[in-house]
Amino acid sequence: METQELIEKIGLCVARGKVNIASPFPKDMLGQEGTDELTRRALEIECPPDKILLACNDGMQVIGSKFGRGEAFVPELLMSAKAMNAVMAHLKPFFKAGTVKTKGKFLLGTVMGDLHDIGKNLVSMVVEGNGWEVIDLGVDCKTQKFIDKIKENPGCIVGLSALLTTTMANMAKTVEEIKAQFPETKVIVGGAPLSIGAAIKMGADGYSPNPQGAVEYLNNCLIAS
Amino acid sequence: MKKFLQENYVGGNTFGVVINYSDITVKEEEIELLLGYPPYHTPDPFKELIREAIEESKRIIEIKAGYKIADVASKQEDLTGLTIAEKYFDLQKIVTGVLKKSDSIAVFSLTIGDALEAKSKELLKKGDLVAGYIYDAVASITAEACADTLHEHIKAKMLRKNQKVTNRYSPGYCNWNVIEQHILFSLLPKNFCGITLTDSALMSPIKSISGIIGIGENVKYLEYSCNECNIKDCTYRTINYLKKKTN
Numbered sequence: 094m095e096t097q098e099l100i101e102k103i104g105l106c107v108a109r110g111k112v113n114i115a116s117p118f119p120k121d122m123l124g125q126e127g128t129d130e131l132t133r134r135a136l137e138i139e140c141p142p143d144k145i146l147l148a149c150n151d152g153m154q155v156i157g158s159k160f161g162r163g164e165a166f167v168p169e170l171l172m173s174a175k176a177m178n179a180v181m182a183h184l185k186p187f188f189k190a191g192t193v194k195t196k197g198k199f200l201l202g203t204v205m206g207d208l209h210d211i212g213k214n215l216v217s218m219v220v221e222g223n224g225w226e227v228i229d230l231g232v233d234c235k236t237q238k239f240i241d242k243i244k245e246n247p248g249c250i251v252g253l254s255a256l257l258t259t260t261m262a263n264m265a266k267t268v269e270e271i272k273a274q275f276p277e278t279k280v281i282v283g284g285a286p287l288s289i290g291a292a293i294k295m296g297a298d299g300y301s302p303n304p305q306g307a308v309e310y311l312n313n314c315l316i317a318s
Numbered sequence: 319m320k321k322f323l324q325e326n327y328v329g330g331n332t333f334g335v336v337i338n339y340s341d342i343t344v345k346e347e348e349i350e351l352l353l354g355y356p357p358y359h360t361p362d363p364f365k366e367l368i369r370e371a372i373e374e375s376k377r378i379i380e381i382k383a384g385y386k387i388a389d390v391a392s393k394q395e396d397l398t399g400l401t402i403a404e405k406y407f408d409l410q411k412i413v414t415g416v417l418k419k420s421d422s423i424a425v426f427s428l429t430i431g432d433a434l435e436a437k438s439k440e441l442l443k444k445g446d447l448v449a450g451y452i453y454d455a456v457a458s459i460t461a462e463a464c465a466d467t468l469h470e471h472i473k474a475k476m477l478r479k480n481q482k483v484t485n486r487y488s489p490g491y492c493n494w495n496v497i498e499q500h501i502l503f504s505l506l507p508k509n510f511c512g513i514t515l516t517d518s519a520l521m522s523p524i525k526s527i528s529g530i531i532g533i534g535e536n537v538k539y540l541e542y543s544c545n546e547c548n549i550k551d552c553t554y555r556t557i558n559y560l561k562k563k564t565n
Contacts (some may be wrong), residue, residue, distance in 0.1 A: 117362065118361075118362075118363055118364075120361065120362050161454065167353060167354055168354075169361075170448040171451060172447075172448060172449045175419065178445070206520070207518060208516070208520055209520075214442050215447070215451060257498050257518055258495060258496050259495075259496075259519050260518050260520075263518070
């Protein structure tokens, strides 16, 4: 397979969520190589890692758009994220060496008093699969934990998750404190009790009801910066 | 319902109810809809994963359920709240409008335990994102199926006394502030069904449901009440919608 063909195939596998040869998804690609094998081969023949990354980003765009149009659903989005993560594992040395760069840092956590993490974890994986470095602070995060990590990671974007109306109040306090100490830091919020209105009211910069919305918000921040 | 469920009286008008997996109905279509797919349109291998998670859930969930029959204050014209067993609940018209004719209230709680949730977390940690997500969805629908069974059980029991039941309502839904979960739990025995509450009113195990059901000769069950509510992005609305679609 030619270099360009290999790179395009990697992008296609990301868009289709084909992780490796053993993966049973998608059905029409059964038995075919996935991002894992293809990326390994591409790097062996010295394909430029930045071009591989670019093709993957295009692949994530494809699945993201399908999700936006209601033609794909969270499981497909997660398979694409997993396929992308397989690529990222191979590209790790290049990220370390600075040959390729992530889009930026995304600091993510469930707010104080809340132990729900499935939504946060899905956002984490899909955002990471879209080329961002995710720093996952876990659940039940006190405001100070966010503040300390923002200090350590200047320029990061912050994502807050809450699943209860009670912890939504804690979320509002965390947003207020982040904005008081770091007015330039962008904060996006999400979770079952949230709405765009609630997000605006608490002073957040963005709101997303799903992982893809978070990706779009982050990518728009890049365009705006 | 095929049979009456076994009850264990624990004192104070409170009953434990024995629910086995065979007593509940977990519909694959509801799980598909919760994942976003139209029924019977979930692609392979996700469909198999749903079935696998359902099979695993049969093996590992531990259902605990029960309820207390509590007095309700005189039918007040005031629709901003309800006094149940001398505790005042700040409720919206959407709930009080349905419950106001109740002669008593069933305060209930139930859980499917934490094993399915733990399995979901384990899968996510291993990087098996879809499986983790599907196990979580199966756990949510399973807990809701248990609530349906408990609801049906209370309905059948009350019918023998010529009484009817209303829809069930839970703190956190229908504009009922979730913090009132603490008041609701204060009506039940400590650690009833093995469920505990955090300060922020989060139940542990997470896949648990609590709430109230009105009982009386003149109460009504509304087939679909979510249209009355202005909160569009709500889990309960989603679940109600799923049930309506799959019935």
